[in-house]
Amino acid sequence: MRLKLAPGEHVIVRTRPHPRPLALPFVGVLVVLAATGFGLGLLSRQDLPPVVVEWVPLAVVLVLAVAALILLRIFVRPMMRWWGTRYLLTSRRMITRRGFSTRREHELALASIYQLDTSQTLLQRSTGSGNLTVDLGRDRTVVFPDMPQIHTFKEFMVEAIGDLPLTVMFDGVDMEADPVHDLEGY
Missing domain, CATH: 2.30.29.30 (Pleckstrin-homology domain (PH domain)/Phosphotyrosine-binding domain (PTB))
Incomplete structure (x- = not known):
């Protein structure tokens, strides 16, 4: 309008x-992405116990969903508030x-x-x-x-x-x- x-x-x-207040949420994004990558790397190891192997697909989806929710909370909301x-x-x-x-x-x-x-x-x-x-x-x-x-x-x-x-x-x-x-x- x-x-x-x-x-x-x-x-x-x-x-x-000024976009300076977005610096801390951006660092949070990097930490969440690194933790998500580490978690997915652990789930892709070959030496997992057989009990855990059958739950790996569900665990991967869960890790990605939690990471997405955290990213929405710590970065997307402040970014949209700043942008608007x-x-x-x-x-x-x-x-x-x-x-x-x-x-x-x-x-x-x-x-x-x-x-x-x-x-x-x-x-x-x-x-x-x-x-x-x-x-x-x-x-x-x-x-x-x-x-x-x-x-x-x-x-x-x-x-x-x-x-x-x-x-x-x-x-x-x-x-x-x-x-x-x-x-x-x-």
Whole structure:
């Protein structure tokens, strides 16, 4: 589904979270594949006891099924979660979309943002990613985890907030209008 933009609104950045959190599940895939290969190698040995030999076909299917279930759990789910998450920064909104079949969308008007904070762990710093915390006032914050190129993204957001018309920033009160000249009688 395409993003519907208001007149004068344009997309500045369209990105996904940084793929760094997928590194540990990938290592898990390698361990599961190595363990599966080792288990299948044990089951293919010629010196197995006769009692075990008759159960080898069932054991092979069982080992492969368990390996497939573990791979689904430790890698496919995080991969699909990462693949289905998008961050969109437009000239007026920050939009987060999550999911494939059931899509959740969260929008933040740039005019409602009071403060932007970034934080980076050592691993995030080495890859240029980080967590972007958006302060909406009244103790309401939204965290966008693993934002790629966090400092560049923050600069784009600050620039987009600065480019907003002043009327948007103050609930429709036209701040650029002529002030009232003289209030005689008050």
